Amino acid sequence: NAGVTQTPKFQVLKTGQSMTLQCAQDMNHNSMYWYRQDPGMGLRLIYYSASEGTTDKGEVPNGYNVSRLNKREFSLRLESAAPSQTSVYFCASSDPYTTEQYFGPGTRLTVT
Amino acid sequence: GQQLNQSPQSMFIQEGEDVSMNCTSSSIFNTWLWYKQDPGEGPVLLIALYKAGELTSNGRLTAQFGITRKDSFLNISASIPSDVGIYFCAGPLLNTGGFKTIFGAGTRLFVKA
Secondary structure, three states: OOOEEEEOOEEEEOOOOOEEEEEEEOOOOOEEEEEEEEOOOEEEEEEEEOOOOOOEEOOOOOOEEEEEOOOOEEEEEEOOOOHHHOEEEEEEEEOOOOOOEEEOOOEEEEEO | OOOOEEEOOEEEEEOOOOEEEEEEOOOOOOOEEEEEEOOOOOOEEEEEEOOOOOEEEEOOEEEEEOOOOOEEEEEEOOOOHHHOEEEEEEEEEEEOOEEEEEEOOOEEEEEEO
């Protein structure tokens, strides 16, 4: 039981490049989330998916797209990376009845 | 939008000391969650509180759900070096798309052996 896994762990992009961050969970959770963490800012919600087939914007969705591929997988795409997107990205999942979220280890992204 | 205000922002303490931190909001929450993030890792849930006035312990950690439902407190007794990390409070908000959880900015704890 791996919990929540994220790939890659580290990534460096040039401005304008695109990439997809992958997230998978094996806890049979319905809800999945993408957050970004900047120094001193805590965690800010980018997008979330309450269940398979649905996605909704969070607090900071601009510049990102998401895909809930199936119940296990939720990906985050940067179409044209910008230096302001340099951050640590966390994926999380939860059972909707408890709201307790379980986090992956994070992807550290640098955009130059 | 809704905000969770955590204080203090950081704490520097000696091993063995007790620690107190809190989280306040102008909004009412029905659930309060406390997470810890070790350096280089994702946050891990420590304690979940579901009822106003509730006091819950997890080892040396004790958390309370404020009676007004607008605040919560976390205490750590007899701190040890592995308590170092960032402690986040969080509160889930229900909307049409499901639960959205907002997080405080965190309290950074440094423990000197």
